[in-house]
Amino acid sequence: MAGTSDDIMEFINENDVKFIRLQFCDIFGRLKNIAIMPSQLERAFNYGIGFDASSISGFLNIEESDLFLIPEPSTISVLPWRPQQGRVVRFYCNIYRPNGDPFEGDSRILLERAEKELYKYGFTCKIGAECEFYLFNTDEIGHPTTTPHDKAGYFDVAPLDKGENVRREICLTLEEMGITPESSHHESGPGQHEVDFMHDRPLLSADNLITFKSVVQTISARAGLHATFMPKPMIDNSGSGLHINMSLFRGEENLFCADGGKHSEEAESFIAGILDHVAEMTAVLNPLVNSYKRIGEFEAPRFITWSHCNRSPLIRIPAASGNTSRMELRSPDPACNHYMAFALLIHAGLDGIKRKLPLKHSDDINLFTAPEEVLKNIPCLPLEFETALDLFENSSFCKGILGDLVFNKYLAAKRKECADYYASKRDNHKITEFEMSRYFEQC
Numbered sequence: 001m002a003g004t005s006d007d008i009m010e011f012i013n014e015n016d017v018k019f020i021r022l023q024f025c026d027i028f029g030r031l032k033n034i035a036i037m038p039s040q041l042e043r044a045f046n047y048g049i050g051f052d053a054s055s056i057s058g059f060l061n062i063e064e065s066d067l068f069l070i071p072e073p074s075t076i077s078v079l080p081w082r083p084q085q086g087r088v089v090r091f092y093c094n095i096y097r098p099n100g101d102p103f104e105g106d107s108r109i110l111l112e113r114a115e116k117e118l119y120k121y122g123f124t125c126k127i128g129a130e131c132e133f134y135l136f137n138t139d140e141i142g143h144p145t146t147t148p149h150d151k152a153g154y155f156d157v158a159p160l161d162k163g164e165n166v167r168r169e170i171c172l173t174l175e176e177m178g179i180t181p182e183s184s185h186h187e188s189g190p191g192q193h194e195v196d197f198m199h200d201r202p203l204l205s206a207d208n209l210i211t212f213k214s215v216v217q218t219i220s221a222r223a224g225l226h227a228t229f230m231p232k233p234m235i236d237n238s239g240s241g242l243h244i245n246m247s248l249f250r251g252e253e254n255l256f257c258a259d260g261g262k263h264s265e266e267a268e269s270f271i272a273g274i275l276d277h278v279a280e281m282t283a284v285l286n287p288l289v290n291s292y293k294r295i296g297e298f299e300a301p302r303f304i305t306w307s308h309c310n311r312s313p314l315i316r317i318p319a320a321s322g323n324t325s326r327m328e329l330r331s332p333d334p335a336c337n338h339y340m341a342f343a344l345l346i347h348a349g350l351d352g353i354k355r356k357l358p359l360k361h362s363d364d365i366n367l368f369t370a371p372e373e374v375l376k377n378i379p380c381l382p383l384e385f386e387t388a389l390d391l392f393e394n395s396s397f398c399k400g401i402l403g404d405l406v407f408n409k410y411l412a413a414k415r416k417e418c419a420d421y422y423a424s425k426r427d428n429h430k431i432t433e434f435e436m437s438r439y440f441e442q443c
Contacts, residue, residue, distance in 0.1 A: 005042070067096065118350055125202055213334070239293070245329075285344075
């Protein structure tokens with residue numbers, strides 16, 4: 001619901017709300033929260049609720065550890081799976097320093113700033129996500145196993161598809177929370193599923209995506225299953241991607257709306273800007289060691305190019321018309337921090353517009369089967385996390401958008417992650433014990 005803090009207080013009092021969760025993400029995209037009672041909500045709106053930021057990875061050191069959460073009133077949502085008497089609601093929060101300045105490590109604020117920068121140049125953007133995940137069986141005490149929930153494949157139906165009731169419950173729960181799924185289906189891998197969303201402004205889409213992941217994991221656990229957004233949980237099956245659909249508007253005009261097969265110059269420069277910066281952003285779009293076992297495999301793109309309809313390049317322009325015309329970026333995976341990812345993509349596209357970058361010719365061949373002499377002239381994404389981090393570290397673009405604190409904390413944490421992986425006896429031809437212990441339950 002939209003409204004002022006006074007409207008929210010009235011809603012809380014009239015709807016038997018007894019518990020309030022104030023939620024936010026760390027710089028790695030992990031959802032965090034603190035619970036307060038309704039009597040503390042007015043204080044939260046006016047002054048914020050303090051917390052120890054030194055205990056949140058990537059935030060602050062112990063000598064400067066105080067930060068404050070201030071709930072965003074428009075993000076209130078009743079949690080449908082909690083009791084209907086003595087209800088539980090949640091807010092997403094912005095994070096502030098004690099002096100009232102926005103905390104530079106708050107990725108939600110980074111995305112809000114990206115939207116404002118785009119608007120300053122006369123544009124708005126809409127983003128829609130297609131998010132894949134896996135369902136695995138659990139053992140007799142509820143711990144996840146590595147056995148997929150079913151052996152179904154792409155678009156299969158029951159009884160092969162054992163997850164249709166879980167997907168239905170996920171979609172109905174999302175609707176209760178004010179989020180509109182467009183479609184859902186079984187994906188290519190055994191136990192793999194996808195839910196697609198209606199496009200919206202970037203900040204709302206990122207909030208909805210965090211909600212979606214929380215709902216998937218909660219509803220799956222209630223059904224006795226383990227849901228994971230790990231990019232590549234099984235080496236011999238499809239990885240899970242996060243396809244990001246973006247459209248660009250000037251007023252009510254969708255600049256991706258083709259006229260005689262040609263998009264506007266701004267839309268083409270927007271795509272060109274993303275293609276120009278995508279390699280240095282990959283460490284954020286694909287943020288785990290495990291992410292690089294997905295890239296270039298099972299229709300996950302590798303080559304930095306674009307095409308209409310063709311699903312093998314990095315960016316494709318789907319067959320759509322009117323306000324559904326858009327570009328689709330196919331490389332990111334759902335382990336990324338969506339706020340940071342969307343912010344970087346918006347700034348990259350805007351940079352392309354500012355520099356009036358021309359869009360190079362499309363590659364309309366199947367890049368998964370093309371001969372090597374054709375592929376050798378097409379730039380590709382980094383295929384190792386270390387390479388992606390090298391490009392990120394040397395990127396003045398990424399550092400300028402993310403700011404020193406986020407950039408340095410993120411880079412240091414991911415460098416250590418790589419070192420830990422190497423120390424665990426890296427093996428690119430299987431999913432290692434390191435990956436399962438680090439990502440399988442946490443993603």
